[in-house]
Amino acid sequence: MADRNEFLQMVRDSLGVASGRVIEPDDATAFFEDQSGVSDQAAAVREHADSSRADLLDEMADAAEEIGWVIHRSTSPEDAVAAVTEICRSAGAKSVLRSTHDVFERVPVDAALSAEGMAVSIATREPSDDDAVDLERRLELRERAFDTDVGITGVDYAVAETGTVVINPRQGVSRLVSLTPPMHIAILEAGQVLPSLDELFLLAHDDFQKGAHRGMINLITGPSRTADIEANLVIGVHGPVEVHLVIVG
Amino acid sequence: MRVRSAEFKKRSAETARDPRRQAALQMLYDGLHKGRIAAAAATDNWEELRVKGRAIKWHTIRNLDYYLELLEERVVANGGKVYFANDDAEASEYVMGVARANDVKTVIKSKSMVSEEMGLNEAFEEAGIRPVETDLGEYIIQLANEPPYHLIAPAIHKTREEISDLIQQAAGGPREEDPKDLTKTARRLLREEFRTAEMGVSGVNFAVAETGSIALVTNEGNGRMVTSAPRVHVAIMGMEKVIPSMQDLSTMLRILIRSATGQRISSYVTIVNGPRKAPEEDGPDEFHLVIVNNGRENLLKDPQLREALLCIRCGACLNACPVYRKAGGHAYGWVYPGPIGAVITPVMSGKKRAKDLPFASTLCGACREVCPVSIDLPTLLLRLRSDLAEGKAAPGERSSVLMERLSFKIWRFGMLHASAFGLGGRIASAGMWPISRRGWLRRLPPPFSGWTSSRDFPRIAFRPFRARFRSRGGG
Numbered sequence: 139m140a141d142r143n144e145f146l147q148m149v150r151d152s153l154g155v156a157s158g159r160v161i162e163p164d165d166a167t168a169f170f171e172d173q174s175g176v177s178d179q180a181a182a183v184r185e186h187a188d189s190s191r192a193d194l195l196d197e198m199a200d201a202a203e204e205i206g207w208v209i210h211r212s213t214s215p216e217d218a219v220a221a222v223t224e225i226c227r228s229a230g231a232k233s234v235l236r237s238t239h240d241v242f243e244r245v246p247v248d249a250a251l252s253a254e255g256m257a258v259s260i261a262t263r264e265p266s267d268d269d270a271v272d273l274e275r276r277l278e279l280r281e282r283a284f285d286t287d288v289g290i291t292g293v294d295y296a297v298a299e300t301g302t303v304v305i306n307p308r309q310g311v312s313r314l315v316s317l318t319p320p321m322h323i324a325i326l327e328a329g330q331v332l333p334s335l336d337e338l339f340l341l342a343h344d345d346f347q348k349g350a351h352r353g354m355i356n357l358i359t360g361p362s363r364t365a366d367i368e369a370n371l372v373i374g375v376h377g378p379v380e381v382h383l384v385i386v387g
Numbered sequence: 388m389r390v391r392s393a394e395f396k397k398r399s400a401e402t403a404r405d406p407r408r409q410a411a412l413q414m415l416y417d418g419l420h421k422g423r424i425a426a427a428a429a430t431d432n433w434e435e436l437r438v439k440g441r442a443i444k445w446h447t448i449r450n451l452d453y454y455l456e457l458l459e460e461r462v463v464a465n466g467g468k469v470y471f472a473n474d475d476a477e478a479s480e481y482v483m484g485v486a487r488a489n490d491v492k493t494v495i496k497s498k499s500m501v502s503e504e505m506g507l508n509e510a511f512e513e514a515g516i517r518p519v520e521t522d523l524g525e526y527i528i529q530l531a532n533e534p535p536y537h538l539i540a541p542a543i544h545k546t547r548e549e550i551s552d553l554i555q556q557a558a559g560g561p562r563e564e565d566p567k568d569l570t571k572t573a574r575r576l577l578r579e580e581f582r583t584a585e586m587g588v589s590g591v592n593f594a595v596a597e598t599g600s601i602a603l604v605t606n607e608g609n610g611r612m613v614t615s616a617p618r619v620h621v622a623i624m625g626m627e628k629v630i631p632s633m634q635d636l637s638t639m640l641r642i643l644i645r646s647a648t649g650q651r652i653s654s655y656v657t658i659v660n661g662p663r664k665a666p667e668e669d670g671p672d673e674f675h676l677v678i679v680n681n682g683r684e685n686l687l688k689d690p691q692l693r694e695a696l697l698c699i700r701c702g703a704c705l706n707a708c709p710v711y712r713k714a715g716g717h718a719y720g721w722v723y724p725g726p727i728g729a730v731i732t733p734v735m736s737g738k739k740r741a742k743d744l745p746f747a748s749t750l751c752g753a754c755r756e757v758c759p760v761s762i763d764l765p766t767l768l769l770r771l772r773s774d775l776a777e778g779k780a781a782p783g784e785r786s787s788v789l790m791e792r793l794s795f796k797i798w799r800f801g802m803l804h805a806s807a808f809g810l811g812g813r814i815a816s817a818g819m820w821p822i823s824r825r826g827w828l829r830r831l832p833p834p835f836s837g838w839t840s841s842r843d844f845p846r847i848a849f850r851p852f853r854a855r856f857r858s859r860g861g862g
């Protein structure tokens with residue numbers, strides 16, 4: 139069994155340095171920036187995302203389309219419900235699984251989808267203090283996620299630079315809803331778009347400082363793809379084959 | 388994994404004669420290399436990003452002890468476990484222990500070059516555990532029982548006929564040849580594994596010390612599956628993969644992904660901050676981070692060779708390298724092919740076993756030019772050659788070694804004296820003209836013939852690059 143102290147000493151010996159020394163700061167990394175400034179910067183980023191919402195939404199729509207999202211722009215919540223319903227209907231979906239992102243309060247898709255005869259289920263379980271019971275419920279959710287035709291989620295952020303949708307899994311937001319069904323529909327609202335990855339990772343850093351981070355951050359950009367067979371691009375490997383971005387606003 | 392680099396000459400010659408492999412290597416050049424060039428050209432601040440990325444990595448490597456300790460602390464704070472492994476055996480033993488403790492029968496793996504170093508799949512099999520590679524390319528080479536051919540495109544050397552055979556054997560059913568159908572079948576087979584496997588093993592593209600996170604870059608979605616569906620996640624990283632801050636990720640991802648595939652971003656970037664945090668719906672209950680040395684200290688302790696630890700494994704230097712494109716990925720005999728493999732394989736595994744590799748280069752500089760962190764690969768190769776020439780020459784090789792040393796002296800003189808370099812280049816170019824075909828030399832006259840017996844040598848351009856560069860408004 140390796141000894142961590144010996145390992146770290148090996149690294150120090152290789153570098154010819156002593157432990158407990160002061161690290162020479164380097165501007166290239168954000169590590170040495172004033173940490174107390176992070177939350178102010180994060181506030182400024184959120185403010186900018188809000189005040190430039192229309193422009194950022196347009197930029198996002200363009201970048202997302204380029205990378206393989208099918209874009210549906212709607213000006214009202216009713217339009218958005220209709221868009222989601224139409225996507226599912228024309229795909230011949232029989233089962234739909236959705237997260238509990240709060241966008242569904244404004245864009246209530248359940249009734250419209252049920253009216254089309256689809257089985258709508260919500261990707262959450264009742265947490266239990268009994269570990270065995272909780273595990274059983276989580277496994278039941280996993281089965282559902284693997285067996286569903288369409289997964290629908292809101293988004294936590296989007297990134298205009300890359301056409302990326304960002305989802306932070308949590309209670310009500312399973313990791314699998316945007317992954318295991320062959321089709322994923324993400325609903326994006328104005329005010330959620332960040333200009334670039336720089337802002338995204340600043341906000342993520344801020345979450346860490348506040349202890350608000352969770353187990354995973356998912357950056358999703360278009361459909362699943364591969365070029366592993368004779369360098370042919372094939373869409374749809376392990377993740378969704380078809381991805382739709384319904385933009386409200 | 389066993390190092391077979393001593394067979395470089397034989398295996399590279401085989402590949403050079405095999406038209407199917409040559410076609411595959413050409414695809415890499417046309418696809419990945421040209422994609423990378425276009426992506427770099429479309430990025431306004433590309434050179435700035437490279438400089439920044441290199442500086443971030445240098446800073447971290449120079450203070451590696453500090454950032455590894457911080458990483459450990461933060462992973463533990465997130466609820467994960469960290470294990471420092473000195474070699475492949477220790478790393479394997481730890482992973483097997485985790486698997487046994489969780490009564491694991493099937494492991495799903497997303498691409499991890501370090502696990503290839505360790506021969507982890509064999510270790511699993513010996514322990515009675517079934518390892519399943521889930522990256523489509525890795526899955527194909529697992530079926531073929533071969534090592535990866537390329538850092539990014541592990542099965543690029545396989546023709547669709549060969550892949551058809553492999554997948555038909557695994558799936559039964561009718562034979563398919565369309566890449567779409569083959570992919571669909573692989574999707575169906577692997578889905579059942581994702582649904583039921585008890586443990587996921589992944590590599591690490593970057594580990595963020597400050598937040599105790601790891602970042603995974605994938606296009607297929609298997610990286611997400613492996614880190615989301617099973618109860619246990621083990622991530623394995625070489626000790627050089629750490630970076631200081633979450634905010635450094637934007638720079639590192641931009642240069643890695645553009646250099647690897649020419650994309651602005653991959654379909655998925657997955658940031659794992661330890662195990663699931665209750666009351667999350669899913670995700671592993673256990674997260675283990677295995678930090679591996681396995682010969683990296685040999686690079687770290689040498690102030691010059693240390694630069695190779697800046698590598699972010701993008702594969703761009705492979706695609707750009709005229710020798711890789713002739714010799715192919717398997718000739719390098721271990722896990723890491725191409726120019727970066729030629730530098731790190733002999734040093735990590737012990738120079739004697741891979742002493743041909745530092746000579747598997749024309750020193751044309753294409754690798755350095757495309758490397759996102761500007762690693763000076765030609766100089767590192769020269770350094771290894773001179774190490775070998777000084778101590779390890781077998782008696783019969785003496786004269787050629789001396790000749791090569793002399794050439795390096797001339798080369799070095801030329802590098803230091805630009806006008807002499809230019810003149811020498813023009814004389815050499817004129818001398819090569821009669822024996823070259825379309826800019827490539829099949830045979831060099833003695834004493835250089837040893838160099839071309841297994842690889843072509845590019846004819847030195849009559850008009851030096853420096854002049855062409857200037858006339859295009861550069862420099």
Ligand code: SF4
Pocket residue numbers: 646697698699700701702703704705727754757758759760761762
């Ligand atoms: S040496 Fe540079 S170009 Fe080659 S794989 Fe590493 S980072 Fe990429």
